[in-house]
Amino acid sequence: VASPLMVSFCAGAIGPWWIDRIDPVFGESLPLAAKLSIRTDTPIAPVASVWNLSGVTSNTRYATRSEVDALVRKQEGLGRTQAICAALIPIRKSEAWWALAQDERRAIMEERSRHIGIGMDYLPAISRRLHHSREIGEPFDFLTWFEYAPEHAGDFEEMVDRLRATEEWKYVDREVDIRLLRTFD
Amino acid sequence: VASPLMVSFCAGAIGPWWIDRIDPVFGESLPLAAKLSIRTDTPIAPVASVWNLSGVTSNTRYATRSEVDALVRKQEGLGRTQAICAALIPIRKSEAWWALAQDERRAIMEERSRHIGIGMDYLPAISRRLHHSREIGEPFDFLTWFEYAPEHAGDFEEMVDRLRATEEWKYVDREVDIRLLRTFD
Numbered sequence: 001v002a003s004p005l006m007v008s009f010c011a012g013a014i015g016p017w018w019i020d021r022i023d024p025v026f027g028e029s030l031p032l033a034a035k036l037s038i039r040t041d042t043p044i045a046p047v048a049s050v051w052n053l054s055g056v057t058s059n060t061r062y063a064t065r066s067e068v069d070a071l072v073r074k075q076e077g078l079g080r081t082q083a084i085c086a087a088l089i090p091i092r093k094s095e096a097w098w099a100l101a102q103d104e105r106r107a108i109m110e111e112r113s114r115h116i117g118i119g120m121d122y123l124p125a126i127s128r129r130l131h132h133s134r135e136i137g138e139p140f141d142f143l144t145w146f147e148y149a150p151e152h153a154g155d156f157e158e159m160v161d162r163l164r165a166t167e168e169w170k171y172v173d174r175e176v177d178i179r180l181l182r183t184f185d
Numbered sequence: 186v187a188s189p190l191m192v193s194f195c196a197g198a199i200g201p202w203w204i205d206r207i208d209p210v211f212g213e214s215l216p217l218a219a220k221l222s223i224r225t226d227t228p229i230a231p232v233a234s235v236w237n238l239s240g241v242t243s244n245t246r247y248a249t250r251s252e253v254d255a256l257v258r259k260q261e262g263l264g265r266t267q268a269i270c271a272a273l274i275p276i277r278k279s280e281a282w283w284a285l286a287q288d289e290r291r292a293i294m295e296e297r298s299r300h301i302g303i304g305m306d307y308l309p310a311i312s313r314r315l316h317h318s319r320e321i322g323e324p325f326d327f328l329t330w331f332e333y334a335p336e337h338a339g340d341f342e343e344m345v346d347r348l349r350a351t352e353e354w355k356y357v358d359r360e361v362d363i364r365l366l367r368t369f370d
Contacts, residue, residue, distance in 0.1 A: 003280075004320045056320040061246070065286040095188075101250040102291075135189045135241040135320055 005057040007131050008039040009088055009143060012049040017086060017180040025164070028094070029176035036088070036180055038145075053090055055131025055143040064105050067116050074123040083127065083147040084182040087156065089175065090133075090140035097171035098134075113166035122159045125152040140174065190242045192225050193224040194273055194328060197234040202271060202365040210349070212277070212359035221273070221365055223330075238327040240277055240316025245292050252301050259308040268312065268332040272341065273363040274323035275318075282356035283319075298351035307344045310337040325359065 008057065011019065011030070015037030022032055033050035060068060109115045118126065126148045134141040148156050160177070163169060196204065200222030207217055218235035227252070245253060282290065294300045304313065311333045319326040333341050345362070348354060 004322075006322065033294045058320055059283045060287050062287050064288040068286045100244075100254045102245050102247050103249040104307075106287075132320060135243055135317060137189075137191065 004093040005040060006054060007057070007129075007143075007145075008052060008054045009145075010039060010047050010049040011018070011035070011051045012037070012047070016183055017059075018183050022169045023177045023179075025175035025177050026172055028091075030178070033131070035183070041080040046087055053088075053133070053140065053143055054136060054138060055133040055140075056136065058132050060140075063116055065128065067110075067120075068122075070120060070172070071116070071123070074120060076124040076127050078127055078129060078145070078147050080147065082149040085148050085150055085153055085156070086180040086182070087160075088178040088180065089144050089146070089160070090178075091142045091144070092140045092174040093171045094173045095143075100103055109168050113163075113168035115163065115165075115166065115168055115177055118159060118162050121140050122152075122155055126156055126159060188308045188365075190225060192242070192314075192328075192330075193237060194330075195222045195224060195232050195234040196220070196236045197232070201368055203365055203368045207364075208362045210360035210362050215275075215363070216362050219325070220368070221363075230341045236326065238273075238328055239321060240317070240318040240325075241321065242306045243317050244294060244312065247294055248301055248326055252295075255300070255305060255309070259305060259310050263312055263314060263330070263332050265312070265332065266336075267334040270333050270334060270335055270338055270341070271365040271367070271368040272329075272331040272345075273365065274329050274331070274345070275359075275361050275363075276327045276329070276357055277325045278327075279357040279358045282305040292355070294353050298348075298353035299346065300351065302343060302351055303347050303351075307340055310334070311341055311344060 011033035013034055015035040017036040017038070019036055022030055030051050035163070037047070039045075039047070063071065100108070100128055110117070119126075126146055128144055128146045131143040132141070133143055146156065200220035202221040202223070204221055207215055207221055222232075224230075224232070228299050256279065261262035267348055282360070285293070295302070304311075311331055313329055313331045316328040317326070318328055331341065
């Protein structure tokens with residue numbers, strides 16, 4: 001297990017990811033920018049940006065041992081050559097969500113919404129990394145970064161549609177959907 | 186539920202808490218200082234200090250609804266007039282702990298170690314606030330702040346002894362025990 005990794009997503013004029021579009025799903029959107037860079041230097045050096053979102057990788061919060069083992073068996077890492085499509089989906093959940101106890105959140109998320117199970121259905125095609133932002137004074141609670149090959153773009157749409165139709169998503173009060181393509185210059 | 190609150194514990198020459206002693210329990214200790222101040226201004230302004238530990242309050246990570254309800258019914262807040270004794274116990278857990286899945290950590294912490302249950306046995310006498318530090322680049326994973334009246338000092342010793350004898354504590358790889366008394370100047 002890697003130690004927590006602080007990751008900063010900087011939208012501006014530079015970076016290896018070209019921002020294709022930014023769509024608000026719930027609540028306020030984010031301003032458009034040309035490119036995105038992903039920084040993991042610590043401390044994150046200040047950089048000119050249109051917006052800058054940070055999060056930290058962490059331990060599992062809901063997944064059981066059998067789920068973790070199944071995920072590890074099926075998933076592939078970030079940075080695959082053919083995975084030139086990406087999405088960054090910042091999400092904030094409501095106060096009602098955070099006031100729930102651990103067993104209530106787990107029941108809504110997995111037993112009733114199958115969040116982990118839905119993600120598993122799209123492995124290894126869609127790889128992902130979750131970053132936690134709630135405790136570091138950020139506007140969103142989570143930043144999820146996804147990478148996939150163009151032939152899986154339809155699968156990706158299906159996956160986010162399925163997640164957004166769940167009971168868990170009733171607790172999402174802000175969501176922005178940012179789509180990107182890798183540049184090769 | 187309050188939003189995450191960033192709290193900074195600053196040991197130095199000033200503050201309303203007099204540091205009685207600092208004892209290493211596992212691993213490296215912290216240097217002695219005279220006083221402790223607790224700061225919640227955001228952003229935390231820099232202050233001259235011997236050491237400075239920060240953490241963030243957050244949602245429950247393990248407690249079930251019935252446990253949360255029982256805690257809320259029994260516990261009292263910080264700042265009680267008679268609670269002039271305090272302890273700050275910074276803890277770091279091993280990589281082996283953080284590599285466990287959620288259900289494994291819950292089983293060790295509560296089903297086998299009764300961490301929540303032990304804390305409940307000392308409510309309302311000993312009030313507490315937990316701060317998370319692992320994701321914010323701090324040397325410890327948790328900072329727990331306790332307050333109690335002098336007549337419950339023996340109960341407090343019993344509580345920490347019981348916790349340190351649990352299976353969960355095999356995963357603690359650094360722990361410092363800081364005891365304090367409130368000053369009235």
